[in-house]
Amino acid sequence: MIQKQARVLIVEDDEDDFIIASDCLDDLADYAFSIDWVSTPDEALALLKENRHDICLLDYQLGALTGLTVLEKATNIQCRIPIIMLTGQSDDLLDKAALDAGAVDFVVKTEFDSPRFARSIRYALSRQEIEKERLERINLETKSRSKDRFLAHLSHELRTPLTSILGYTELLLESNKAKAANPELNIILNNGKHLLSLLNDVLDLSKIAAKKLELNPIAIKFEDFLIDIHTLLKVAAADKGITLELTCSSPVPQEVYQDPTRLRQVLINLVHNAIKFTSEGFVRLNVAAKIEYNQCQLMFEVVDTGTGIPAQKLQNIFQPFEQVEDMVSRKETGAGLGLAISSELAKAMGGGISVTSEPGKGSCFTLQIAENNANSEHYSMLTFTASALAKSGEALPSLAGKILVVDDIADIRELIGHIVSSFGLSVVYAENGLQAIDAIAAENNNSQPFAAVLIDIHMPLMDGREAVVNMRKRGFLMPIIALTAATMKGEKEKLQSLGFNAVVPKPVNKALLHRELSKLLAKADPEKSLLSPPSQTSGPGSVRRVLLVEDDIDAAELTKLLLESLGCEVEVAHSGQACGQVIALNSAWDIALLDQNLPDTSGLKLATLIHKTATVGEIILVSGESIEQSTLDANGISRSLLKPINKHMLASII
Template sequence: MAMKNARILLVEDDEDDYIIARDCLEELDEYTFEIDWVATPHEALEQLKGNQHDICLLDYQLGALNGLTVLEHSTAIRCRVPIIMLTGQSDKVLDKLALDAGAVDFIVKNELDSPRFTRAIRYALARQEVEKERLERINAETKSRSKDRFLAHLSHELRTPLTSILGYTELLLGNQKAEPVKDELNIILNNGKHLLSLLNDVLDLSKIAAKKLELNPTTIYLNSFLVDIYTLMQVAANDKGIKLRLSSITPIPDEIYSDPTRLRQILINLIYNAIKFTDMGSVEIVITSERQDDQYQIQFDIKDTGQGIPTEKIDKIFQPFEQVEDMVSRKEEGAGLGLAISSELATKFNGSISATSTVGEGSCFTAVVKCGVTANKHCAPLSLTKQLANDKQTSLPPLQGRILVVDDIPDIRMLIGHITNSFGLTVDFAENGKQALDKAILNLDNHTPYDAIIMDIHMPHMDGKEAVVAIRDQGFSGYIIALTAATMKGVEQQLRTLGFDGVISKPVDKALLHHSLSKVLAPQNGQKVRVENEKSEANEADNSTPSHHIMLVEDDVDAAEITKLLLESLGAKVSVAHSAEQCRALLATEKRWDKILLDLHLPDEYGLDLAKHSQLTSYTDELIIISGEDLSEEQLKHEGINRALLKPLNKQKLATLVT
């Protein structure tokens, strides 16, 4: 068995006792000890201050002072070293004083050669190892959180100027006056998009490493999806004078259920790489589809006639920042992240990416992904001319309405104003959340509320999160879109919970912004869209039915406020308690509640204990636990709980309570 190393501080003013303790320590076979010997309390505290030792053996009697003084001072200097007190004779009172002062054990010196001393040393070292592991885990978690905050800040700081660069360049390209410099503007636009793609690659890789990247599956019309990618890649192939072919060996499903953004990212990375490293010949994409129970397995073989990859480098190309050519001398652009990200994404799809290659003849990259099956299970041969009804329209229909654009950066504020104005909308501006709140209140008081608000998240004076809660609190029920550069997992859900109806990431996609606004704003022919009709019908229904009276017991003030606002927007009457004590006070004033929402973790009592001891079930038709952890049905049933809602709460979840 391998020997363990341990560093011991021995505080002893008698040299003979030091030698005896040292010899006893050396008899412990499984440890090799490095012993530091000091003789005074002052020297002991200087050594303990550094927390460099695994254990300290501390003599009780040290000249005019005693070991208890060292123990008391060690607590003040935040010493984490376990201390064992040594004394010349057994004394129960002294034993208790030492343990109360922070010692982990108390040993009489004539027991130094006994099994009790051996056990005390082993237990103290074991506890120290556990404590070290705990501190290392805390440090790792702290570093991970710091990294997340840094990435969020980096994303915001980089995406914000890119919004202006890309947005204004696109605006200028649409202006006839810019015709003489159109080539130069296209260079700016293309390089800006390239910079954005590199930023996205770095952030994607970081999210994958932190296990924070999630898929957002939806229905994909596969034929049209593939034609779009083929059309896009055809431009790059034409630029290099090579042929691009797309075909399928088997019929492919009309529809699949998967994440279109991430699947597109995999295919574009692989196809673009093939085109990039092929100077003459062709790139061929061959698709094979196979139904496996409740999912499709789809295989994409991307074959090229390019330069090929040496056998010894095949595995390395899927590692971050690894490329076939030298980073300094190579002529191809990119940071070497595309294949690494594609490989990780394929794993997210329960698939894989592999490669075979012959130098001088070409390569074949094979991507296998698994996708869900939709209600439409029909399969048909691939058609490069087939267009589906859901394809994006090239022209954006004009809208009508009045909106408020909120952003602290003038360039972006003006850019969003230009874009929304091009939709046919009347635009007002605010520089921060406080100004947005003031304008929203003023327009509400004048009975001319905005039809929609587009609001940045990070602003001085009052940020977007604070502003949306305050604006909703004033009674604004219109559509509010969050404008954010933060794309980490959970951000969109958090923003929707606060009161935002939609989230648009920076840089702003004009078509996506139009699509989001078109859900609630009328087109210029005056015909109201379906969403608004549904809202008005829902409001009429709410007015015709009696309100639910709900007690919300939640200690987090912000969480309670947004939950209350959401429930009230659904027509419920809500009373809030922030503790078990306030809950009991509300029960004393009113005996019947339609529902009681009870947070699991309250400052003065555990939620399940409150439910049991206060017999909350006798006050309500339905008792619902709010929790950030999954609770078993048996546990809920045993405590008389009807059901549980998993945090974070949103309007959709809460709507089930008032229907």
């Protein structure tokens, strides 16, 4: 039997009683006791203050003082050790006084060898174990909350200067002030965006560590999904003079049930890493399926002919912040988070990532995930090399016009934008239905309105269904195409009844999207593709009055410049108090743009105050962290913008 370890403090001025108590403790077979013995109150209080023991046996009579005095002083010094009072004889009044003073129990010394003594010891130790577990749980929860607060603060503190870096760089690139320095400005812009992506990786990893990661699996047409990834990455491979191959080595499900965003994130990371570390030869993504005991496992092998990885480095590459090459001498950028995040995502999908490599010859990363679709009747060999890839790469007739792509997932926005751009169309992006409506309204008086809108169905703030109804009510008549993973019977008819002109399923097939756009753009009358929306309080051409509350001087000045470049009249306040002074002079504003972290208040609290003292068309929160819409709604805030802010984001709200 495994004995529990326990440390006991015996406070007893009679050595014989100490020896008897020690012997009786040794008779408790389920515990192994480590015993400390002191004989004076001062010695006892000094040890009790340290809270190092699991239990204390305290004699009532200690020379001139009593154990009750020690109990009272122990309470004052915040002693958390269970104390059992030892008495020479039974005394009800003494026993009650001991319990009132904080003792957990009392034992008559003549009962040392009785079951009552053993029961009292076990009870006190069990109570201490429960208390320790409670304190440990509180400490862990406190540390977790502190970590979350720290990450939120860190995110805000990093995003604020990034706003200035990226914003001023974009302003200079758009102006004629520094044409000669455009190459250098582009380097600053690209590296600033890279820094922002690293920050997002750190926050993503923290969510995984906090077990806040959620998967949203849907049915995916497997071949189209893989072709999309190949289309997205083959340009990067071609830029390095290598080929990107896509192969299939065994029958696989025609349709898989996975989270497309997370699976795409992992595969893009693995393939992009392979391209990054390969200077000649090829990178190959091979897919296969393995069925054991009616359970299907999808296998993805990413093989390259690159630099390879030394054997001693293989065990560490999936650890956060680990890179194969030395931090000083390595040629490629990155914080070493991609593989760590990919590994955790793979585990969440019921699998993992393994690697084999030989320096100088290349590497093979294998992603294995669980697949619920194990019906072998719907398995087939995918023919990327012979036909599908050829179709994805063949030239399609060029199209003309400007397209609005709306999707809340950045990877999907970029992928669809890349596909649309390859058709010869220009692309503007929005992250939800509200931004899409604002973007269309902003283009109302332009010479080149949107020729068509591609919009996702499932998005926060305003989804595709709400957006298309709203657009048609406002008189926007350009073709609107729904992008959806829902391909159930009758879904297309439901969407068309709402106002969509066409439905393209996800993953998006390039040829199908081109065909739908070609058909709709040919029918559309360019001069009537966008009708004027109903007049608003601040109609086209009117000046929007914006109250900007931002404590960072540089960020405030940049945001003001960007807003003024969009035709706004801007008043700046650097604190909640200053905001109150501005409102006292003028209480009517079209938009209030509030920073979340202010020196004297928060943006959430300030929004509540503004609603009481001013008339504002819309209050928008600017933050370094994502905030739940329910929290925004509770404070009368319509939406939030995540730092760093750029001109496109501001244009979407003006």
